[in-house]
Amino acid sequence: MTTESLSVAVERPHSDVLSRLIDDQVASSLAAKDPTLWGPEAEPEASVRLGWVDLPRASRPLLAEIDALRADLRQEGLDHIVLAGMGGSSLAPEVITATAGVELTVLDSTDPSVIRRAIDDRLERTVLVVSSKSGSTVETDSHRRAYLRAFADAGVDGPSRIVVVTDPGSPLAKIAESEGYRKVFLADPNVGGRYSALSAFGLVPAGLAGVDVADLLDEAEAVTPTLRLDSSGNPALLLAACLGGGHNEGHDKVALGKGASTNTGFGAWAEQLIAESTGKLGKGLLPVDLGGTGGTTPGWARPGDDVTSVALGSPHHSQAGQIITDGPLGAMFQLWETAVAMAGRVIGINPFDQPNVEEAKRAARALLDQPPASSDAPPPAYVDGAVEVYGDEDLLRGATTVRDALAAIAAAVPAQGYLAVLAYLDREVDGQAAALREALGGRAHFQVTFGWGPRFLHSTGQYHKGGHPNGAFVEITGAIAEDLDVPDRPYTFGQLITAQAAGDLAVLRDKGLPTLRLHLTDRKAGLAQLLEAAGKVSS
Numbered sequence: 001m002t003t004e005s006l007s008v009a010v011e012r013p014h015s016d017v018l019s020r021l022i023d024d025q026v027a028s029s030l031a032a033k034d035p036t037l038w039g040p041e042a043e044p045e046a047s048v049r050l051g052w053v054d055l056p057r058a059s060r061p062l063l064a065e066i067d068a069l070r071a072d073l074r075q076e077g078l079d080h081i082v083l084a085g086m087g088g089s090s091l092a093p094e095v096i097t098a099t100a101g102v103e104l105t106v107l108d109s110t111d112p113s114v115i116r117r118a119i120d121d122r123l124e125r126t127v128l129v130v131s132s133k134s135g136s137t138v139e140t141d142s143h144r145r146a147y148l149r150a151f152a153d154a155g156v157d158g159p160s161r162i163v164v165v166t167d168p169g170s171p172l173a174k175i176a177e178s179e180g181y182r183k184v185f186l187a188d189p190n191v192g193g194r195y196s197a198l199s200a201f202g203l204v205p206a207g208l209a210g211v212d213v214a215d216l217l218d219e220a221e222a223v224t225p226t227l228r229l230d231s232s233g234n235p236a237l238l239l240a241a242c243l244g245g246g247h248n249e250g251h252d253k254v255a256l257g258k259g260a261s262t263n264t265g266f267g268a269w270a271e272q273l274i275a276e277s278t279g280k281l282g283k284g285l286l287p288v289d290l291g292g293t294g295g296t297t298p299g300w301a302r303p304g305d306d307v308t309s310v311a312l313g314s315p316h317h318s319q320a321g322q323i324i325t326d327g328p329l330g331a332m333f334q335l336w337e338t339a340v341a342m343a344g345r346v347i348g349i350n351p352f353d354q355p356n357v358e359e360a361k362r363a364a365r366a367l368l369d370q371p372p373a374s375s376d377a378p379p380p381a382y383v384d385g386a387v388e389v390y391g392d393e394d395l396l397r398g399a400t401t402v403r404d405a406l407a408a409i410a411a412a413v414p415a416q417g418y419l420a421v422l423a424y425l426d427r428e429v430d431g432q433a434a435a436l437r438e439a440l441g442g443r444a445h446f447q448v449t450f451g452w453g454p455r456f457l458h459s460t461g462q463y464h465k466g467g468h469p470n471g472a473f474v475e476i477t478g479a480i481a482e483d484l485d486v487p488d489r490p491y492t493f494g495q496l497i498t499a500q501a502a503g504d505l506a507v508l509r510d511k512g513l514p515t516l517r518l519h520l521t522d523r524k525a526g527l528a529q530l531l532e533a534a535g536k537v538s539s
């Protein structure tokens with residue numbers, strides 16, 4: 001079915017679920033921002049989270065402000081935009097700029113080498129956009145501090161180089177005001193992070209970087225009337241029925257394949273939307289972002305009984321049973337937000353909270369407040385070349401090599417489960433790590449996901465801890481060659497990423513989920529070793 005330029009094609013519609021959504025007038029009720037759609041427990045949160053429904057129109061006044069600021073910055077020779085933001089505060093601008101082919105440096109890591117590299121790049125022409133809805137996210141606050149120190153060291157007036165996007169009254173809004181930052185964009189507090197693509201969070205960084213963001217609002221507005229229809233002609237209802245209906249029949253994973261016309265990186269944005277919105281109360285949809293492969297790589301992400309397969313854009317090779325979603329970026333944002341919110345009702349969860357994200361944050365904070373003495377750190381179970389192997393005795397019984405350890409964690413994946421690779425590494429320099437997913441999944445009978453830490457903590461991290469408890473986890477950490485202070489904080493970036501990785505693993509382990517940590521004492525050599533070993537593991 002096609003609406004203007006937006007389309008959702010489905011081979012097997014879940015007609016019963018679709019009929020129920022239509023009879024219950026879910027589309028028109030959502031358009032009217034009815035907070036009762038997800039039941040009484042979700043109502044208080046839903047009543048302050050539905051502002052995104054109106055964004056295609058409500059965000060219009062921002063456009064002139066963004067244009068004016070961009071023009072001023074350009075006139076001053078400031079053309080390098082760096083965005084500090086996690087999850088919903090950076091994923092949309094990342095897709096928007098990548099799709100438009102416009103440069104934007106996104107900082108969503110705490111690896112010291114990533115921060116240092118960003119700071120060393122064209123500082124004299126840099127404007128830092130600090131985006132945080134809560135205004136208290138530790139990663140983003142640390143980036144702000146590091147940049148302020150770097151600007152000061154370079155003799156640059158830091159506050160004049162910082163633009164803030166946040167909610168009214170947040171700690172960041174207060175700092176921006178008291179320190180006199182260049183400009184503050186106050187966002188609508190009734191829009192949650194992962195539904196904020198068409199708010200100031202998506203539009204400001206992308207617009208300052210040089211994208212004509214008015215197009216996105218036009219594209220979204222053009223499809224708004226159709227997304228409000230209580231009929232089978234509404235593509236969001238169709239998608240919601242397939243995702244939610246599929247879930248309730250045991251398809252607890254969504255493989256996101258890239259199509260020919262895909263907006264670049266849309267899978268990573270959709271990954272957060274799906275995982276944080278649905279992965280809770282032991283339910284939900286695990287997104288498996290297939291990135292650039294289109295899902296054609298043999299063996300991994302092969303749609304099985306537990307997977308709904310979706311193409312983002314018309315696929316290079318169509319697969320039997322695959323749902324195809326296609327449209328311009330602004331329309332796709334609105335389609336997916338609407339469909340995932342509706343699917344939440346079918347699954348029976350509140351799509352607007354993220355109850356388990358806080359667990360990992362708390363565990364990391366506790367480690368930072370009281371770092372264990374290095375003499376207390378448990379030794380590795382064993383060392384193989386440049387890789388230290390940490391895991392429970394039960395898991396590693398008889399294992400002596402990296403390959404044995406990987407085989408052990410693969411064997412621990414429950415039936416219809418998944419293996420998640422969590423890489424607390426440098427996304428650029430250690431980029432090869434991403435190939436582990438394919439190497440491990442090539443011959444696996446389960447889905448394999450991959451995430452860069454701490455970025456994924458604000459995305460699939462919610463699902464890992466709150467969704468179906470059928471995951472097994474391999475965490476990869478790396479030696480820190482040169483650390484970097486977080487100014488005016490009692491820890492360094494190296495200590496922060498170490499605490500985040502340890503906190504994440506501790507929470508997973510406490511939930512009784514199988515975990516393995518592989519620490520690379522030499523990142524390059526260790527990664528080569530891992531990739532080689534992963535290619536030999538069959539499961």
Ligand SMILES: O=P(O)(O)OC[C@H]1O[C@](O)(CO)[C@@H](O)[C@@H]1O
Nearest residue numbers: 087088089132133134137193458
């Ligand atoms: O915009 P903030 O408040 O910094 O939060 C960043 C991200 O962290 C989360 O709150 C939790 O992971 C996400 O939902 C959000 O997008």
